[in-house]
Amino acid sequence: MFCPSPLPLSMLATAAAPSEWIQRFSHVIPPASQVLDVACGRGRHAAFLAELGHQLTGxxxxxxxxxxxPASVRALHxxxxxxxxxxxxxxxDAVVVTHYLWRPLWPQILGSVRDGGVLIYETFAQGNAAFGKPSRPDFLLAPGELLQVCNGWQVVAYEHGLRSQPDRVVQRIVAIKPGAAHSAPVPLTA
Incomplete structure (x- = not known):
């Protein structure tokens, strides 16, 4: 069973902890990377990754x-x-997206990952309407959709299914864009 690493002390004071998926696969991002957090909101993931030594743009x-x-994160309105x-x-070097889906941006999101870079993506999927919002199909991934979007990339991890606390249906992926930066297999845990 996987136990995520403890949160940095600065994260304990924030209301929203980073996603378990982001915590679990943050080790796939090379040290001191430049990371983009798309639709970052209040920055729970940007703050977490900055605390790990990455240079963040939210x-x-x-x-x-x-x-x-945090002041260390470049904020872009x-x-x-x-x-x-x-x-x-x-x-x-890495692009992180959570709880956000706007399909017309796929080319920009994927294009923002440099060769050998990492995409860590997690959002709601079909079936989530049974548990609340989002419930519109426009905002829910179809089964296997992230695998199709990342076709040709090295998939490190992929999940689709029901999660609890709170109950929701999610789809998530960690994928490496073809290129030279990640030449060795990536461990599933740090």
Whole structure:
């Protein structure tokens, strides 16, 4: 059974702990990486990853939420659904996305991962309507959708199914973009 590493002390004081998925696979991100947190909100993942020594950029449309990011995180206020992608041509060692789905952004999200870089993605999936929101199909991944999106990438881990506390249906993936940075197999646990 996997036991995630303890949270950094600074995370214990925040209201929302980082996702178990992000904690479990944060070791796949090479040390001192440049990381993009898409739709970062108040920055629970950005803060966690910055605490691990990464250089973070968090993008969100909610300026009030961005104000809660640690000073070490580069905050980028942008409406990524209704305006041009705010980071054209910029690539990161890792891109993290949780509880967010806007399919028209797949090319920008995948393009933001540099060759050999890591995508860690987790959001709600079909079946979640039985437990609450989101319930609209536009915001729920179809079975295997993240595997299709990451076709040709090295899949380190993939899950789709019911999670508890709270009950929800999620789909999540950790995938490495083809390239030279990750030439050796990635361990499933740190």
């Amino acid at each position: 993008v969100d449309r909610d300026a009030q939420a961005l104000a809660h990011l 942008a409406d990524i659904e209704n305006a041009p992608w705010p980071l054209p041509e910029q690539q990161f």
